[in-house]
Amino acid sequence: MYVLNAWYVAAWSTEVTREPARRTICELPVVFYRTVDGRAVALEDRCAHRGYPLSAGRLVDDSIECGYHGFTFDCEGVCVRVPAQEIVPRRTFVRSFPVVEQDGWVWIWTGDKDLADVTKVPDTHWMTDPAWATVTHSFHFDCRAELIHDNLPDLTHESFIHTTTVGDDYIYKHGITVVVDGDVVFADRLMPSVVAPPLYATTMRLDGLWDRFHCTEFRAPSFHVLHSGITGVGRPREEGYLIKVLNGITPIDAHNAHYFYAFSRNFGVDQQWATDELVDGLKTVLQEDADALALQEIGLQTRPPGEFDVLIAQDAGVAKARKVMARLLAAERQGTITTADLEPSSS
Amino acid sequence: MRLILRNVAARLGDDAFLVVAASPDSLARQSWLWDVRLSREPVGQSQEYLGAGIGRHHVCVRVDDAHVSAELMTQTFDDPGTERQTLTLGRPAEELWLAVVETGTLRHSHLEVAPGDVLVWEGEDPVGIDITATSDERVTVALVTLRRTDGQALRWVP
Numbered sequence: 227m228y229v230l231n232a233w234y235v236a237a238w239s240t241e242v243t244r245e246p247a248r249r250t251i252c253e254l255p256v257v258f259y260r261t262v263d264g265r266a267v268a269l270e271d272r273c274a275h276r277g278y279p280l281s282a283g284r285l286v287d288d289s290i291e292c293g294y295h296g297f298t299f300d301c302e303g304v305c306v307r308v309p310a311q312e313i314v315p316r317r318t319f320v321r322s323f324p325v326v327e328q329d330g331w332v333w334i335w336t337g338d339k340d341l342a343d344v345t346k347v348p349d350t351h352w353m354t355d356p357a358w359a360t361v362t363h364s365f366h367f368d369c370r371a372e373l374i375h376d377n378l379p380d381l382t383h384e385s386f387i388h389t390t391t392v393g394d395d396y397i398y399k400h401g402i403t404v405v406v407d408g409d410v411v412f413a414d415r416l417m418p419s420v421v422a423p424p425l426y427a428t429t430m431r432l433d434g435l436w437d438r439f440h441c442t443e444f445r446a447p448s449f450h451v452l453h454s455g456i457t458g459v460g461r462p463r464e465e466g467y468l469i470k471v472l473n474g475i476t477p478i479d480a481h482n483a484h485y486f487y488a489f490s491r492n493f494g495v496d497q498q499w500a501t502d503e504l505v506d507g508l509k510t511v512l513q514e515d516a517d518a519l520a521l522q523e524i525g526l527q528t529r530p531p532g533e534f535d536v537l538i539a540q541d542a543g544v545a546k547a548r549k550v551m552a553r554l555l556a557a558e559r560q561g562t563i564t565t566a567d568l569e570p571s572s573s
Numbered sequence: 574m575r576l577i578l579r580n581v582a583a584r585l586g587d588d589a590f591l592v593v594a595a596s597p598d599s600l601a602r603q604s605w606l607w608d609v610r611l612s613r614e615p616v617g618q619s620q621e622y623l624g625a626g627i628g629r630h631h632v633c634v635r636v637d638d639a640h641v642s643a644e645l646m647t648q649t650f651d652d653p654g655t656e657r658q659t660l661t662l663g664r665p666a667e668e669l670w671l672a673v674v675e676t677g678t679l680r681h682s683h684l685e686v687a688p689g690d691v692l693v694w695e696g697e698d699p700v701g702i703d704i705t706a707t708s709d710e711r712v713t714v715a716l717v718t719l720r721r722t723d724g725q726a727l728r729w730v731p
Contacts, residue, residue, distance in 0.1 A: 400698065401696055401697070401698025401699075402574055402575070403574075403575040403576075403684070404574070404575070405577045405578075405684070406581075407579040407580075408579070408580075538731070539574040539695055539696055539729050539730075539731070540574070542576055542598075542729070545598050548599070
């Protein structure tokens with residue numbers, strides 16, 4: 227089950243080109259391409275004729291031609307040409323998806339088109355703000371998206387999974403403050419007067435004691451912003467070395483997810499060596515998460531029915547995030563998305 | 574652990590009651606121990622209020638009294654408008670406290686808190702609770718203190 231009335235990160239802008247590309251999102255096969263004037267398009271990747279993937283076809287101006295029998299669909303998914311006959315059968319269309327391109331990311335709305343509100347695309351401005359430098363990574367996670375949503379609000383795992391990069395035992399020794407504001411959940415931890423973790427100490431060129439903090443902001447159902455950093459002991463966070471970690475989590479199916487990751491920093495912005503260190507260090511962090519969650523996925527698939535997680539107070543953010551997701555799913559189940567909602571408006 | 578639930582009281586609406594916090598917070602994990610409700614009618618251990626942005630209501634506490642005991646009290650700032658007061662409440666680490674903000678706005682740690690918000694504290698971080706009034710309006714909170722009857726620490730179960 228997925229929350230479909232939502233924006234999901236579908237791709238980096240650089241991945242959407244004049245070559246059709248396929249991606250599975252919430253079990254929906256989608257083909258992406260750009261129009262001649264550069265607009266990103268997302269269509270159902272299954273020809274209305276016989277189900278052949280349109281991504282295996284070719285672009286003809288702003289349309290996409292099926293590589294099997296030449297059925298051609300415009301940007302709205304309406305069939306505009308059937309080579310073998312003059313008349314295009316009525317109802318020959320593929321579903322088109324609302325798309326927003328912002329700060330280098332392509333977002334797709336997977337639900338009812340009429341509910342697609344572009345103002346609900348999360349803020350990612352740090353990626354293009356010249357005062358910040360950004361490192362990005364993309365990962366395939368062999369686990370359900372929910373495990374990544376659990377992983378981010380509970381950063382005590384850094385003490386055990388990420389010992390060489392961002393982890394330290396002091397993390398789990400400090401309590402959290404969880405704030406639930408509507409559908410947004412914040413899990414905040416302040417760690418006063420501690421040493422910087424290895425990756426930060428290197429890239430920030432720090433030693434001594436600092437106040438470290440991280441606050442995960444979950445914007446259900448697909449996005450987390452980790453507001454993180456280090457500041458002088460007793461000093462305001464805004465004065466410090468600040469990091470915004472943007473995490474786009476997009477389900478593929480019940481056991482796989484796309485992970486789009488961006489790490490923006492306000493220090494050493496022009497220092498290539500720091501960027502290089504972070505590219506390598508953060509790849510290590512993500513691979514450690516991917517490996518751990520893949521193992522957890524296996525554990526959950528083999529867990530007997532009726533057994534549940536044993537959550538503790540440090541999981542308060544996890545628990546509240548799960549509640550928000552459950553509420554969104556329940557609300558969507560109560561609504562009805564009909565076939566008519568999915569048809570192109572011009573048909 | 575500190576939990577702040579924003580504007581949760583507004584969800585009461587015309588319903589008879591609303592559970593604003595409970596332990597366990599999710600069903601099917603552990604045995605039920607306690608919950609705190611906002612209710613239009615008094616139920617069990619309860620106190621009537623007019624604030625929280627929802628008019629007349631009751632703050633009600635239910636516990637499994639074989640394991641947990643509770644007290645419900647009203648905490649106010651006495652001199653609103655004269656100067657910004659900071660009230661420090663000493664919470665035993667083994668107790669779990671919950672506050673429903675009824676009137677006035679306040680600051681707790683770096684957080685601004687308003688009527689209708691609910692705060693929960695448990696464990697050792699923090700035990701000293703500093704609350705500073707940030708409005709001229711009298712600050713009133715309904716304060717619920719919960720403890721285990723066997724003297725062990727009462728932890729919040731998500």
